[in-house]
Amino acid sequence: MDVADVDGVPAWFADHLREAGIAELYPPQAEAVEAGVTDGESLVAAVPTASGKTLVAQLAMLAAVRRGGTALYIVPLRALASEKREEFSVFDDNGVSVGVATGDYEASGEWLADRDVVVATSEKVDSLVRNGAPWIDDLDCVVADEVHLVDDPERGPTLEVTLAKLRRVNPDVQVVALSATVGNAGDVAAWLDAGLVDSTWRPIDLRTGVHYGQAVHYGDGSQAELRVQSGEKPTGAIVRDTLAEGGSTLVFVNSRRNAEGAATRLAETTDGLLDADERDRLADLAGRLRDVSDTETSEDLAACVEQGAAYHHAGLASDHRSLVEDAFRERLVKVVSATPTLAAGVNTPSRRVVVRDWRRYSGDVGGMTPLSVLEVHQMMGRAGRPGRDPYGEALLLANSHDELDELLDRYVWADPEPVESKLAREPSMRTHLLATVASGFANSRAGLLEFLDRTLYATQYRRGGDGTDTLERVVDLTLEYLEINGFVDGVHGDGRLEATSLGHTVSRLYLDPMSAAEIIDGLESSPDPTALGLYHLVSRTPDMYELYLRSGDREEYTKLAYEREPAFCGDLPSEFEEERFEDWLSALKTASMLEDWANEVDEDDIAQAYGVGPGDIRGKVDTADWLLGAAESLAAELDLGTVPAIRAARKRVQHGVREELVDLAGVRGVGRKRARRLFDAGIETRADLREADKSLVLGALRGRRKTAENVLVAAGHRDPDMDGVTPDGTAEPADPDRTATADEGEGQANLGDF
Ligand code: ADP
Numbered sequence: 001m002d003v004a005d006v007d008g009v010p011a012w013f014a015d016h017l018r019e020a021g022i023a024e025l026y027p028p029q030a031e032a033v034e035a036g037v038t039d040g041e042s043l044v045a046a047v048p049t050a051s052g053k054t055l056v057a058q059l060a061m062l063a064a065v066r067r068g069g070t071a072l073y074i075v076p077l078r079a080l081a082s083e084k085r086e087e088f089s090v091f092d093d094n095g096v097s098v099g100v101a102t103g104d105y106e107a108s109g110e111w112l113a114d115r116d117v118v119v120a121t122s123e124k125v126d127s128l129v130r131n132g133a134p135w136i137d138d139l140d141c142v143v144a145d146e147v148h149l150v151d152d153p154e155r156g157p158t159l160e161v162t163l164a165k166l167r168r169v170n171p172d173v174q175v176v177a178l179s180a181t182v183g184n185a186g187d188v189a190a191w192l193d194a195g196l197v198d199s200t201w202r203p204i205d206l207r208t209g210v211h212y213g214q215a216v217h218y219g220d221g222s223q224a225e226l227r228v229q230s231g232e233k234p235t236g237a238i239v240r241d242t243l244a245e246g247g248s249t250l251v252f253v254n255s256r257r258n259a260e261g262a263a264t265r266l267a268e269t270t271d272g273l274l275d276a277d278e279r280d281r282l283a284d285l286a287g288r289l290r291d292v293s294d295t296e297t298s299e300d301l302a303a304c305v306e307q308g309a310a311y312h313h314a315g316l317a318s319d320h321r322s323l324v325e326d327a328f329r330e331r332l333v334k335v336v337s338a339t340p341t342l343a344a345g346v347n348t349p350s351r352r353v354v355v356r357d358w359r360r361y362s363g364d365v366g367g368m369t370p371l372s373v374l375e376v377h378q379m380m381g382r383a384g385r386p387g388r389d390p391y392g393e394a395l396l397l398a399n400s401h402d403e404l405d406e407l408l409d410r411y412v413w414a415d416p417e418p419v420e421s422k423l424a425r426e427p428s429m430r431t432h433l434l435a436t437v438a439s440g441f442a443n444s445r446a447g448l449l450e451f452l453d454r455t456l457y458a459t460q461y462r463r464g465g466d467g468t469d470t471l472e473r474v475v476d477l478t479l480e481y482l483e484i485n486g487f488v489d490g491v492h493g494d495g496r497l498e499a500t501s502l503g504h505t506v507s508r509l510y511l512d513p514m515s516a517a518e519i520i521d522g523l524e525s526s527p528d529p530t531a532l533g534l535y536h537l538v539s540r541t542p543d544m545y546e547l548y549l550r551s552g553d554r555e556e557y558t559k560l561a562y563e564r565e566p567a568f569c570g571d572l573p574s575e576f577e578e579e580r581f582e583d584w585l586s587a588l589k590t591a592s593m594l595e596d597w598a599n600e601v602d603e604d605d606i607a608q609a610y611g612v613g614p615g616d617i618r619g620k621v622d623t624a625d626w627l628l629g630a631a632e633s634l635a636a637e638l639d640l641g642t643v644p645a646i647r648a649a650r651k652r653v654q655h656g657v658r659e660e661l662v663d664l665a666g667v668r669g670v671g672r673k674r675a676r677r678l679f680d681a682g683i684e685t686r687a688d689l690r691e692a693d694k695s696l697v698l699g700a701l702r703g704r705r706k707t708a709e710n711v712l713v714a715a716g717h718r719d720p721d722m723d724g725v726t727p728d729g730t731a732e733p734a735d736p737d738r739t740a741t742a743d744e745g746e747g748q749a750n751l752g753d754f
Pocket of ligand 1: 029
């Protein structure tokens with residue numbers, strides 16, 4: 001089907017596509033059009049990665065706008081919102097206005113009302129619905145990207161409930177749900193009352209297999225020699241082999257740190273295989289990467305790129321990311337090692353994909369867990385550039401014969417899992433029922449049940465069979481819990497079901513109501529809370545993943561629990577209450593880690609002492625920051641008088657510093673390490689910094705001019721220019737160890753996982 005023949009699509013868009021080399025619709029796209037996606041019909045498109053789902057959504061949205069309507073595009077990750085914004089920039093050029101709603105949970109986003117197309121995350125849409133943003137009420141087309149993520153225990157329920165609410169307020173809204181190939185696309189379509197395009201068509205052939213020993217073992221039973229030379233790793237051998245055929249390789253690993261490590265190693269492989277012209281262009285690219293920022297990351301990335309390799313993860317600046325993506329698409333960069341964010345929507349195909357790590361650390365389990373078939377297939381789907389490569393190839397790596405068999409079974413021959421609603425999980429139910437009542441979506445038990453009938457959960461577990469009353473039972477138990485804790489009123493009477501003022505606050509804060517109950521209880525029992533006590537309090541809520549107790553930890557933290565007993569908010573449980581006591585100890589481990597962080601203990605030392613990665617530290621710190629903020633609001637609401645103590649503990653954890661550095665560390669570009677150095681040089685506050693002697697600042701910042709200048713600008717210094725300033729030697733850090741390590745200030749950019 002020719003794009004220009006599609007009804008409802010403006011001519012400028014067809015022209016735009018033609019310029020981009022797209023004239024014919026891919027078969028699944030044509031099927032979607034035949035199913036009425038440009039006539040306002042709801043549709044689930046379950047097709048493999050890189051098979052053109054975005055275009056289906058664009059056609060639907062443009063047709064809706066042309067009919068005078070508005071469209072909402074829901075993305076699963078914030079990073080993808082700006083990605084889509086860019087992809088839709090051609091809309092703006094042709095009079096279709098696009099807005100992006102991210103960030104602040106509480107803003108009502110009125111300005112979005114006059115956009116034709118809005119891009120937002122499901123969390124953002126959920127909060128806009130909770131806050132009653134009026135434009136939500138007259139949407140014509142809603143696109144849900146990566147809808148298979150309703151299966152995700154953390155974020156799935158939000159997407160599920162959000163779609164249910166949007167459909168409730170807009171009964172005739174068109175829903176276009178884009179999904180990876182899953183085991184039960186039919187269930188998803190039934191849930192959304194939508195048509196279904198369920199296809200395994202791909203624009204380019206994909207061969208999948210496992211590398212083991214000196215050969216690739218393909219899923220079809222064939223083998224091909226791929227020798228690993230002595231001193232070489234299998235990934236290096238694959239990159240070398242691919243390059244010999246003029247192709248590039250994308251390597252998926254399970255953490256940011258691993259992405260960086262792999263790129264550094266693979267650079268040694270690519271370095272020997274570049275020609276002079278490539279070397280020049282790579283040197284030029286490296287220069288542009290260094291210009292992005294004066295940080296360790298810029299330098300590391302540039303050093304890899306000079307040798308033809310790069311890494312990619314969500315911790316990079318967006319300019320870093322787009323430079324890497326463009327150079328990889330042009331095949332200038334020969335290999336990119338990436339965390340799975342790249343599989344989730346960034347369009348960077350390559351001849352070969354290597355899924356190097358098929359397990360990842362899970363805080364939930366406290367150990368490594370295998371990736372789902374769906375995730376691995378999504379990564380594999382990035383292999384092969386249509387029109388450029390003869391085929392794409394995706395490989396896993398095995399270390400033993402048993403592992404070879406396991407990987408073939410587990411991933412190569414396996415079908416993706418069905419998606420299953422996670423809405424009935426207690427935390428999701430508590431949170432979403434409260435929100436549904438608080439936002440006035442339902443004001444009776446019957447109303448709630450009627451609303452929940454529009455969820456995937458109801459489609460999957462309620463209709464038919466004997467599961468009929470599971471939903472009612474879960475709802476009743478949850479309502480009871482919410483009433484006992486003072487978040488809703490009227491559960492037992494026959495009047496209106498209403499959220500209390502506290503219930504409204506909890507819902508607005510985005511907390512699991514059980515976390516709120518725990519926090520309130522802890523705060524009420526301690527009029528004068530300590531920092532450790534507060535860190536412990538938020539660490540024992542269900543909104544914080546506790547650190548796992550390793551063997552030996554039990555004893556250590558039991559001892560610590562007794563030593564620090566007076567510091568806790570609330571009473572230490574008895575050792576006979578085994579489960580509660582154990583939970584208390586795990587929370588204590590998390591709390592000690594947060595306390596160490598707030599006492600300026602070096603990040604690497606923390607990682608070592610607690611057996612965690614830098615990503616875990618960042619994750620805990622961010623969660624603690626958010627939960628302490630919530631605790632502050634709850635304390636204010638209940639007039640508890642502990643607000644200043646909570647605020648102080650929160651600021652310390654935010655910046656990872658002791659009390660005396662809080663002010664200084666809050667200056668943009670300063671951070672915990674630099675704040676300490678400045679403080680040691682006698683510059684103790686933001687005000688000191690604004691008036692500071694420049695050579696002293698430059699000395700304390702180890703002669704880094706650009707950094708010093710940025711910091712002075714941020715502090716509002718009258719004359720931040722560092723030209724001709726000589727660093728004051730007395731301000732330089734004395735400890736040789738500290739001087740020898742890289743400028744750790746930027747090390748913070750490496751925190752975090754994906
Ligand atoms: P998905 O969202 O399914 O992973 P994308 O929408 O990112 O896939 O599409 C992958 C690539 O295919 C994009 O570069 C897109 O421009 C291109 N593409 C989409 N439709 C067509 C088509 N009909 N003909 C040629 N290329 C297409």
